[in-house]
Amino acid sequence: xxxxxxxxxxxxxxxxxxxxxxxxxxxxxxxxxxxxxxxxxxxxxxxxxxxxxxxxxxxxxxxxxxxxxxxxxxxxxxxxxxxxxxxxxxxxxxxxxxxxxxxxxxxxxxxxxxxxxxxxxxxxxxxxxxxxxxxxxxxxxxxxxxxxxxxxxxxxxxxxxxxxxxxxxxxxxxxxxxxxxxxxxxxxxxxxxxxxxxxxxxxxxxxxxxxxxxxxxxxxxxxxxxxxxxxxxxxxxxxxxxxxxxxxxxxxxxxxxxxxxxxxxxxxxxxxxxxxxxxxxxxxxxxxxxxxxxxxxxxxxxxxxxxxxxxxxxxxxxxxxxxxxxxxxxxxxxxxxxxxxxxxxxxxxxxxxxxxxxxxxxxx
Numbered sequence: 001x002x003x004x005x006x007x008x009x010x011x012x013x014x015x016x017x018x019x020x021x022x023x024x025x026x027x028x029x030x031x032x033x034x035x036x037x038x039x040x041x042x043x044x045x046x047x048x049x050x051x052x053x054x055x056x057x058x059x060x061x062x063x064x065x066x067x068x069x070x071x072x073x074x075x076x077x078x079x080x081x082x083x084x085x086x087x088x089x090x091x092x093x094x095x096x097x098x099x100x101x102x103x104x105x106x107x108x109x110x111x112x113x114x115x116x117x118x119x120x121x122x123x124x125x126x127x128x129x130x131x132x133x134x135x136x137x138x139x140x141x142x143x144x145x146x147x148x149x150x151x152x153x154x155x156x157x158x159x160x161x162x163x164x165x166x167x168x169x170x171x172x173x174x175x176x177x178x179x180x181x182x183x184x185x186x187x188x189x190x191x192x193x194x195x196x197x198x199x200x201x202x203x204x205x206x207x208x209x210x211x212x213x214x215x216x217x218x219x220x221x222x223x224x225x226x227x228x229x230x231x232x233x234x235x236x237x238x239x240x241x242x243x244x245x246x247x248x249x250x251x252x253x254x255x256x257x258x259x260x261x262x263x264x265x266x267x268x269x270x271x272x273x274x275x276x277x278x279x280x281x282x283x284x285x286x287x288x289x290x291x292x293x294x295x296x297x298x299x300x301x302x303x304x305x306x307x308x309x310x311x312x313x314x315x316x317x318x319x320x321x322x323x324x325x326x327x328x329x330x331x332x333x334x335x336x337x338x339x340x341x342x343x344x345x346x347x348x349x350x351x352x353x354x355x356x357x358x359x360x361x362x363x364x
Contacts, residue, residue: 073087117157
């Protein structure tokens with residue numbers, strides 16, 4: 001398990017232990033005062049009282065030790081996996097004319113989509129339970145789902161692979177809904193609009209009466225903050241003895257934006273990402289150093305197929321096996337913002353200054 005310690009806040013077990021210690025101390029002080037006021041009592045009585053106090057102290061110590069050794073159900077832990085899944089095949093994927101008569105949020109799954117979702121549920125369970133052996137058989141799953149019909153139906157079919165004891169919660173989350181493309185979509189008009197989007201850029205282009213990917217980024221960022229609060233405050237009521245898996249059933253672009261935000265990918269890197277297939281999922285799993293990575297579960301070939309550059313893949317591999325401070329090992333993170341960045345303060349920058357000064361003078 002991976003306990004969270006934010007802002008120096010102690011875990012609940014140490015708070016409990018401290019409270020118990022304080023109570024014991026107060027009790028001891030009270031006993032001492034009582035003993036002092038009854039000095040006229042016989043020595044055998046005093047001896048008996050002392051023995052009783054010692055026994056009580058020993059019992060309190062034993063209780064405190066037992067309390068701190070057992071895991072606290074209120075102590076938050078990092079999920080072992082965060083899994084992003086796109087919905088199964090919908091009528092809109094099969095025929096875009098469906099959007100002209102049916103609101104986007106009410107587009108249903110196809111028969112093929114229902115079968116896809118059932119199969120995906122079985123695959124998902126295998127991934128979650130794969131590395132759990134007889135020594136650590138306990139795991140739990142919590143779902144977050146977009147309110148759209150196609151995502152809710154996908155989740156319903158996925159649920160066939162999980163028992164009630166494994167699912168600790170489900171939450172409908174509006175902020176992970178599909179990108180808004182407007183209201184009813186006229187097919188010819190949408191074809192022209194999407195062609196314009198390819199010229200303008202997929203991230204910043206805003207659909208008339210709808211959203212841009214940048215707008216989706218803002219609400220996904222807000223959702224991430226809430227997600228961390230759910231974990232940090234243990235709103236999921238998760239037992240830290242169990243491996244926790246969060247599954248987010250959403251949409252293609254929303255899931256790519258989620259990854260972009262999480263891994264701090266640039267807009268340019270986002271533009272090269274390929275969409276998820278129906279019911280495809282990406283597994284972000286904790287690495288040895290406490291960082292989430294796509295490279296723990298997925299192969300380099302898969303990451304390349306999804307549109308990650310060699311530098312992005314190298315970063316995922318490093319996250320899978322190392323700890324914090326990832327920017328020190330990712331040259332692209334700094335080099336994409338600066339033309340020339342000195343390796344240290346000892347580097348002589350006079351040549352750079354003179355070169356720049358000459359260019360300024362020539363332009364004047």
